[in-house]
Amino acid sequence: MLRLALAAVISATPICVFADPLPSWANTETRARIIDFVGAVTDPEGTDYVTPAARVAVFDNDGTLWSEQPVYFQLTFALDRLSEMAEADPSILTTPTLKAAAEGDLQAIVDGGHEALIEVLNASHSGVDVPDFQAAVADWLQTARHPDTGLPYDQMTYQPMVELLRYLRDEGFRTYIVSGGGLHFMRVFAEEAYGIPPEQVLGTYTDTTYEVTNGTPSIIKAPGIAFIDDKEGKPINIERTIGRRPILAAGNSDGDFAMLEWTTAGDGPRLGVLIHHTDAEREWAYDRESPIGKLADGLDKGSENGWVIVDMAQDWDRIYTGAE
Amino acid sequence: MLRLALAAVISATPICVFADPLPSWANTETRARIIDFVGAVTDPEGTDYVTPAARVAVFDNDGTLWSEQPVYFQLTFALDRLSEMAEADPSILTTPTLKAAAEGDLQAIVDGGHEALIEVLNASHSGVDVPDFQAAVADWLQTARHPDTGLPYDQMTYQPMVELLRYLRDEGFRTYIVSGGGLHFMRVFAEEAYGIPPEQVLGTYTDTTYEVTNGTPSIIKAPGIAFIDDKEGKPINIERTIGRRPILAAGNSDGDFAMLEWTTAGDGPRLGVLIHHTDAEREWAYDRESPIGKLADGLDKGSENGWVIVDMAQDWDRIYTGAE
Numbered sequence: 001m002l003r004l005a006l007a008a009v010i011s012a013t014p015i016c017v018f019a020d021p022l023p024s025w026a027n028t029e030t031r032a033r034i035i036d037f038v039g040a041v042t043d044p045e046g047t048d049y050v051t052p053a054a055r056v057a058v059f060d061n062d063g064t065l066w067s068e069q070p071v072y073f074q075l076t077f078a079l080d081r082l083s084e085m086a087e088a089d090p091s092i093l094t095t096p097t098l099k100a101a102a103e104g105d106l107q108a109i110v111d112g113g114h115e116a117l118i119e120v121l122n123a124s125h126s127g128v129d130v131p132d133f134q135a136a137v138a139d140w141l142q143t144a145r146h147p148d149t150g151l152p153y154d155q156m157t158y159q160p161m162v163e164l165l166r167y168l169r170d171e172g173f174r175t176y177i178v179s180g181g182g183l184h185f186m187r188v189f190a191e192e193a194y195g196i197p198p199e200q201v202l203g204t205y206t207d208t209t210y211e212v213t214n215g216t217p218s219i220i221k222a223p224g225i226a227f228i229d230d231k232e233g234k235p236i237n238i239e240r241t242i243g244r245r246p247i248l249a250a251g252n253s254d255g256d257f258a259m260l261e262w263t264t265a266g267d268g269p270r271l272g273v274l275i276h277h278t279d280a281e282r283e284w285a286y287d288r289e290s291p292i293g294k295l296a297d298g299l300d301k302g303s304e305n306g307w308v309i310v311d312m313a314q315d316w317d318r319i320y321t322g323a324e
Numbered sequence: 325m326l327r328l329a330l331a332a333v334i335s336a337t338p339i340c341v342f343a344d345p346l347p348s349w350a351n352t353e354t355r356a357r358i359i360d361f362v363g364a365v366t367d368p369e370g371t372d373y374v375t376p377a378a379r380v381a382v383f384d385n386d387g388t389l390w391s392e393q394p395v396y397f398q399l400t401f402a403l404d405r406l407s408e409m410a411e412a413d414p415s416i417l418t419t420p421t422l423k424a425a426a427e428g429d430l431q432a433i434v435d436g437g438h439e440a441l442i443e444v445l446n447a448s449h450s451g452v453d454v455p456d457f458q459a460a461v462a463d464w465l466q467t468a469r470h471p472d473t474g475l476p477y478d479q480m481t482y483q484p485m486v487e488l489l490r491y492l493r494d495e496g497f498r499t500y501i502v503s504g505g506g507l508h509f510m511r512v513f514a515e516e517a518y519g520i521p522p523e524q525v526l527g528t529y530t531d532t533t534y535e536v537t538n539g540t541p542s543i544i545k546a547p548g549i550a551f552i553d554d555k556e557g558k559p560i561n562i563e564r565t566i567g568r569r570p571i572l573a574a575g576n577s578d579g580d581f582a583m584l585e586w587t588t589a590g591d592g593p594r595l596g597v598l599i600h601h602t603d604a605e606r607e608w609a610y611d612r613e614s615p616i617g618k619l620a621d622g623l624d625k626g627s628e629n630g631w632v633i634v635d636m637a638q639d640w641d642r643i644y645t646g647a648e
């Protein structure tokens with residue numbers, strides 16, 4: 001009995017972990033500010049205490065949780081998928097834009113602007129039920145490799161951010177993705193890569209239709225974009241879907257400005273985080289002039305808004321989850 | 325030390341509760357089927373075991389979790405609010421429909437059909453930021469009383485369903501509302517009435533706009549309806565927002581047919597539940613011919629689909645949370 005009792009004591013004793021929650025973050029002020037914020041909102045004796053239910057943290061994906069150069073990874077997937085679909089049935093390439101896309105001619109898509117992009121997305125992302133689409137994304141992640149790093153795309157997640165997500169969850173936060181990327185695309189890898197389940201992934205979406213064929217219902221991706229989860233769309237989507245104002249928001253471009261603005265304008269302690277791509281050696285360096293991930297307003301007004309600007313080169317000891 | 329150890333043993337011993345999880349349900353086959361289902365999906369040794377992450381249960385609201393007669397409670401709120409707004413500023417009643425509505429003339433709205441309804445909803449539900457709108461709903465719930473029962477509307481929740489929601493959560497389910505009712509309206513009372521937090525309330529919504537005035541951002545309800553969470557809209561909204569197919573769905577009208585159909589067509593154990601309003605004495609009796617909560621397809625095909633049809637008069641020992 002005593003033995004049993006002692007075993008119970010041991011198993012009932014919390015294991016105190018003093019391990020560094022953010023081992024890939026350099027010992028800078030950035031890191032200290034994040035840890036101070038988390039400490040303040042989780043201290044039940046402190047004036048800045050926030051109940052676990054209200055500990056909502058939202059993260060952009062492209063350029064915030066994983067890389068986005070030389071083009072958004074989802075666009076690479078779209079071209080690869082179109083090329084694969086065309087091998088099976090060349091007749092789907094009904095326009096010069098689609099022919100160029102299937103040949104991987106990215107410049108043609110860029111030159112074609114918004115219309116060309118929608119054409120490519122429609123051809124590669126619609127007319128398929130959601131499970132089949134997601135199986136195609138999963139297959140692609142297995143085989144595709146990034147042209148510069150040679151890594152699988154879902155290994156180009158930022159290790160410091162993966163640690164931050166886990167740290168926040170360990171401290172009672174719920175972590176969400178709120179991204180301009182496609183909802184169905186991101187849900188395929190978000191759980192394994194980031195520990196974020198499908199119901200906590202918000203993104204851009206196409207309409208879907210509900211169709212019953214021979215008694216079997218399916219949800220089919222329709223052409224066109226029904227909602228763009230970018231700029232003002234981000235706070236709107238958060239309010240609509242989560243129904244709470246977050247206390248922490250992280251992004252990397254002016255597409256995240258409204259999300260950080262709305263988050264940090266709330267009462268009580270709030271943290272806005274911007275990832276500044278400053279590391280041309282280990283990743284990419286870009287901001288004000290970049291067509292992808294343009295960051296100008298955030299640099300101009302972020303500091304006066306009290307946002308933490310993460311300098312990738314200085315603040316991160318490590319970049320990719322899949323390397324080093 | 326021994327004392328401490330024994331205390332630890334006691335505190336570490338799970339408290340076994342054999343209390344009835346569904347005390348307001350009569351001891352009928354309906355109750356047995358629900359308990360059998362929950363037992364099967366939560367038994368780790370059983371062939372029907374479902375992991376907690378996949379234990380998603382979705383519930384319609386009007387007529388499923390609370391009453392919906394003589395009209396949807398939200399419409400009563402709309403008329404009351406319009407009347408209150410008109411007291412402060414009569415000039416807002418710009419049309420005969422709005423004038424009739426502010427006088428509580430329900431028949432005029434019914435006669436005016438969809439257009440009249442939208443007019444009333446626009447006038448009472450838009451041009452206001454979300455927190456102010458929700459404060460108005462909360463005020464109304466405090467003071468308004470149902471014409472027949474004299475109860476506050478949020479006390480006209482069905483006690484058996486409140487118990488079912490709690491029972492499911494105790495068994496590791498996540499419970500969601502998926503309703504044709506307004507998202508912002510329902511979130512005001514869902515947590516207290518049902519234990520369902522804002523992020524687990526899905527419903528019909530207006531567009532919202534993000535506006536920054538003197539540096540302060542707000543999310544404003546716009547006129548019109550952006551998404552109707554009814555019929556095919558329900559599985560579409562569930563797929564989009566939750567990203568998982570539920571294993572249990574409960575509704576009361578043909579507006580829930582697609583949601584139950586999609587839920588129960590999935591692999592593995594699934595449960596569809598339809599609340600059949602059979603109790604004219606304690607609640608209301610209506611189905612095939614009712615303009616509100618019409619239930620015909622569900623009665624015709626529910627049984628062959630294996631759905632549980634709850635007979636309110638027979639299966640429920642008690643109706644309202646707020647009475648008895």
Ligand SMILES: [Ca+2]
Pocket residue numbers: 060061062063064251252253255293
């Ligand atoms: Ca981004």
Ligand SMILES: [Ca+2]
Pocket residue numbers: 384385386387388575576577579617
């Ligand atoms: Ca209903």
